[in-house]
Amino acid sequence: MSKIIDFQTDPSKYRHWRVEYDGPVANLYMDVDENGGLFDGYQLKLNSYDLGVDIELADVVQRMRFEHPEVKVVVMRSGKDNVFCAGANIRMLGGAAHAHKVNFCKFTNETRNTYEAAEEDSGQKYIAAVKGACAGGGYELALACNYIMLTNDSSSSVALPEVPLLAVLPGTGGLTRVTDKRKVRRDRADVFCSIEEGVKGQRAVDWRLVDEVVPNSKFDEVVAERAKEFAANSSKADVEKGIELTPLTRSFADDGSVSYSLVEVAVDRNANTATITLKGPDQDVPADMDAAQALGADLYLLRLARELDDAILHLRLNERKVGLVVFQTQGDPEAVLAHEKLLLDNADHWLANEILKYWKRVLKRVDMTSRSLVALVEHGSCYAGVLAELLWAVDRSFMMLDEFDGDNRHMATVTLSDSNFGTFPMSNDLSRLETRFLGEPQQVEKLKSSIGEPLEAEDAEELGLVTYAYDDIDWEDEVRIFLEERASFSPDAMTGMEANLRFAGPETMETRIFGRLTAWQNWIFNRPNAVGANGALQRYGTGQRGEYDMERV
């Protein structure tokens, strides 16, 4: 699986999904093209999916927010008879390298989280209208919706058959959402998650697995009715028109480097390192949100978010040996703050809201990236407001102290804004500053008095906003030695250590999915009982069962 995976798509290229817009209601049909798999060697039968299918879904969800803000209810349904969705394609999983499986699951998890949060973030409510088999990843798709309707035809059921059938877990949030979101009683959850056939009809409601069962003959009618009802009761403001998410400008170099309009990704494959440089604004702040909307996808903070998002995904899937990602920024911090201020001041404007919520997701994507992350605060940088969040998303940060010989860029500073105090919560539902100062909550309060003040290295280090500040004499060696040392550690130990240290504080459903569920799933994905030559995943489809080593570990 060495081909480049592109996360950019648009409706003209979709092979697996289609959307019918009907005023405030959008009908989202999953109709997977069997022969449209991302890789060779498997067919996407019965609406099963692979990463390619999910990339399209992520695109649909994103465009729903920006291009169709008039939509208040999205009805997710199947374009096929007799099957809603059979989940992730087993042959694809069986044939995929471990790293691909892990990245696939991570991306699908992020997509599920995105549309699950769409109701709270943007007032777009997702309904799953389930007709036909809805198993494994199919039920996980439905679980991430805000409301689940199941037809009562005495054969359609919802099921999580992974454990009995494949010896793996429902790892795209399945186990967690059953207990934490649907709040299914644990013994019933235990029954549900260990039977292949799932649960149908009234019992699915009684067990809280779905919200409603509907007589089969009235299914479409009731679904349409419910969608209308939810749309009418929605508090989402009416928005006439969205903006178009135009294609990104980007080019790839042979050495793996990628250039966007505001983001440069320099890849050094020998050093297993990538440097992501974010540029400050290249345009004036629009006078108001109307002017901002007129700029559309060209608006600085939106364009930057899209490019950074794409760069992160590209590195995750296509540059898997890059173990260390270095963040840099270059530009005018004042201008960054001014662009951000327009959004913060107009947070009730739909587009401002969408862009801020998008930054929340992109920053979470950074948090969740299993690479060593470091930020360099050099002279000429613009770590202000939203971009300062990167400093607390990374594992370590280094800042230039005092003037550097022959460097005439403006002095390195860090500038806090209101947004650093709650606009971009992490998956643990705390701000990055709250997480950073978990043991000294008073520090967060204290930092509020520094809002808007460009903090130079000494102050930034003193206030705990960066790890180390180095002057001209130390900088080069200290940074080099750190980078070299970091790149030499075991990538497994690094991933494990970082994932544990990054998410201090309370558990949420999201941290449980990305922590507990994912970690167990990834362990199972390494165990012979699942992936060995005679494991259940490899044997699936051959007729022979997996052979299990019955030792409990």
Add this chain to the structure above:
Amino acid sequence: MLDLINVSYDTQIPNNVGLSQDKKVLKALEKWHPGYINWWNDLIPQNFQESMVYLRTAVSVDPKGWAKFDYVKMPEYRWGVLLAPQVEDRRIPCGEHFGEPAWQEVPGEYRNMLKRLIVIQGDTEPGSVEQQRFLGLTAPSLYDMRNLFQVNVEEGRHLWAMVYLLQKYFGRDGREEANDLLVRSSGSEEAPRMLGAFNEETPDWLSFFMFTYFTDRDGKMQLESLAQSGFDPLSRTCRFMLTEEAHHMFVGETGVGRTIQATVEAMNKAGIDDPYDTDKIRNLGVIDLPTIQKKLNLHYTLSLDLFGQEVSTNAANAFNAGIKGRYMEMRIDDDHKLTNDTYKVLDLEGDMIVEREVPALTAINMRLRDDYVRDAAGGVGRWNKIIEKAGIQFEMKLPHQSFNRKIGVFANKNFDPDGKMVSGAEYDKGLQEWLPTHADGDFIQSLMKPVYEPGKYASWIAPPKVGIDNKPGDFEYVKLHMA
């Protein structure tokens, strides 16, 4: 009517499973039985419920007991629970447990797979009765009406047999599935039967004969492979069901044969030798041979779909688990495990039909379908003998397996009955020649007038050569209740 309060299960329900001593199953059947009787009563038109029908009842599994003929009202038919006698030291005949003693209880690890197979099989049994519920109103003779009802009550008994297994061996889940068998209903918008072919209408008697010949033959093949099950109670149940299934196919084969017989006799009598002289032939009150061929095409291809995907994980799992074997498993000379074997399946490469070797385990469905195709060819040959004997130039043919398919690699592709891929336009045009049109349906319907006089037959069908239970030609097989 059956006294539902005081059912004496050992007398009302012929059984060889010690029903009256089995408290668990008794309790379950007591709850299920009223629902079943309601289902039956709501199904068949009332005057037939009250009629005395000369039916065969199985009261035991020995040669003397399995075919007792007498007049009975259908709701009082004694639906028995009968298993073929236990074979001593029976072994699992296939899969990874090959050679181990057959299971007398459900193995926990295969609970779901077994249950699903039994539910699907069970779902087809009442399905066909539902499809045929109104045919009594247009029966071409009392003989045929009696055959219809015989098939119906036996399908009902087969439902009982599956329900018994669900209730006896699958605990609470099994009871719920048994109840759902009475909830789903053929063609229902609310809760249709599980398999497509059992939601199609059986609009006329020729369809009924085609159905019993082709679709019940799929049932036979499924029962044959379930009769090989390592789960002994399922095997024994299916083995006994097969004795009855044979009669259903007899009804189908002779029904189509007698229809053909009437057609060629009428043609000869009128001096018509061109089988395509449709209007003239139809004016004789018989069904022209090309229309019979179209019906054959339809029912044969619908039945092929029942075998599922050519390459199937579920079928592989079931075989390897030893819960579903192949047709005549015991007579096949191989290791009965198939872990290293391959089997040829039909596949598509572009527009070309090719044969491809695939792991034999995954091709279990295809193999059973191949056996079916061979099995189904026999009757067609006998039909052609009738035509040949009458001196008419026409040959009935099984269409190619790629034609008119909704499941498998050929699904929704434009193949003609010879297996040639044709353009969309050619296909649309050809369909009128290949499958029954609405106009054909209108014509056949026009012939569907009941004939209720003993010994008399509708114009479009010839009398049988021999009566049921060797009864004479004018025997009153159904004493109609004319309220």
